[in-house]
Amino acid sequence: MTPSEIRKHLRVQRNNLSNSDQTLHAKQAFNHFKQLLQTETAFQTPQKIALFLSQDGELSTQETIEYLWQKTHHQVYLPVLETRDEWHMAFVHYTAQSTMIKNQFGILEPAAPHEDHLSGEKIDWVFMPLVGFDLKGNRLGMGGGYYDRTFAFKLNNPIETTKLIGWAHQCQQVENLPAEDWDVPLDGILTEQGYREF
Ligand SMILES: Nc1nc2c(c(=O)[nH]1)N(C=O)[C@@H](CNc1ccc(C(=O)N[C@@H](CCC(=O)O)C(=O)O)cc1)CN2
Numbered sequence: 056m057t058p059s060e061i062r063k064h065l066r067v068q069r070n071n072l073s074n075s076d077q078t079l080h081a082k083q084a085f086n087h088f089k090q091l092l093q094t095e096t097a098f099q100t101p102q103k104i105a106l107f108l109s110q111d112g113e114l115s116t117q118e119t120i121e122y123l124w125q126k127t128h129h130q131v132y133l134p135v136l137e138t139r140d141e142w143h144m145a146f147v148h149y150t151a152q153s154t155m156i157k158n159q160f161g162i163l164e165p166a167a168p169h170e171d172h173l174s175g176e177k178i179d180w181v182f183m184p185l186v187g188f189d190l191k192g193n194r195l196g197m198g199g200g201y202y203d204r205t206f207a208f209k210l211n212n213p214i215e216t217t218k219l220i221g222w223a224h225q226c227q228q229v230e231n232l233p234a235e236d237w238d239v240p241l242d243g244i245l246t247e248q249g250y251r252e253f
C-alpha cells in the first residue's frame with residue numbers, strides 16, 4: 056500500500072470506533088497520562104505541554120487538558136498554523152479563557168498576536184495527533200507535513216530536549232510505515248493500552 060492508501064485505511068479505522076470505545080479509550084489514555092506525570096521526574100517542575108483538539112475520530116485529549124488546567128502547575132499549548140511562514144506550526148498558550156478561531160481545516164485555535172507564538176523548540180512535551188504509527192516510532196499524519204517541518208530541528212540535533220509523543224488509538228498501529236527523509240520519529244507513544252518509549 057502507498058502512504059495515501061494506508062492513510063485512508065487508518066482514517067476509516069479510527070472513525071469506525073464506537074462512541075463507547077472512544078469514551079473508554081479517552082479515559083484509559085488519561086489514566087496512563089496521569090501515571091506518566093507521576094513517574095517522569097521532569098514533571099516535578101512546570102512544563103510546557105502541547106496537545107491538540109481532537110477531531111475526525113482522534114483519541115480525545117479533553118479530559119487530559121482539563122486535568123492539566125485544574126490540578127497541575129503545567130502550561131497547556133495548542134498548535135496554530137502559520138500560513139505566512141511556509142506552512143509551519145507554532146504553539147500558543149491555551150487556557151479556559153482563550154478566544155478560539157477556526158483555521159483553514161476547521162480546527163479551533165487560540166487567537167494570539169504573533170509575538171505570543173512559540174516555536175517548537177520552546178515546548179517541553181508535544182503530544183501529537185497522528186493517523187498511523189509503527190513499531191519503530193515512524194509517524195503518518197494528515198499529509199500536511201506540519202509536524203515534520205516544525206520539528207525538523209530534532210533530526211540534526213540529538214541533544215534537543217523537546218519530547219514528541221504520539222497520542223492515538225492502538226488500532227492506528229501498523230508494523231512498518233515507509234519512512235521519508237524528512238519524517239521526524241516519535242520518542243514515545245501513548246494509547247489506551249499504555250505509554251511506551253521507542
Ligand atoms: N486535531 C488535529 N489538529 C491538528 C492536526 C491534526 O492532525 N489533528 N494537524 C496535523 O498536522 C495540524 C493540521 N493539519 C491538518 C491537515 C489536514 C487536515 C484535514 O482534515 N484535511 C482534509 C481536507 C481539508 C481541506 O481540504 O480543507 C482531509 O484530508 O480530509 C486537518 C488537519 C495541526 N492541528
Ligand SMILES: Nc1ncnc2c1ncn2[C@@H]1O[C@H](COP(=O)(O)OP(=O)(O)OP(=O)(O)O)[C@@H](O)[C@H]1O
Pocket residue numbers: 194195196197198199200201202203204207235237238
Ligand atoms: N522538513 C521539511 N521540509 C520541507 N518539506 C517538508 C518537510 N517535511 C515535510 N515536508 C513536505 O510535506 C509533505 C507532507 O509530508 P508527510 O506526508 O510526511 O506529512 P504528515 O506527517 O503525514 O502530516 P502532518 O505532520 O501535517 O500530520 C511532503 O510531501 C513533503 O514535501
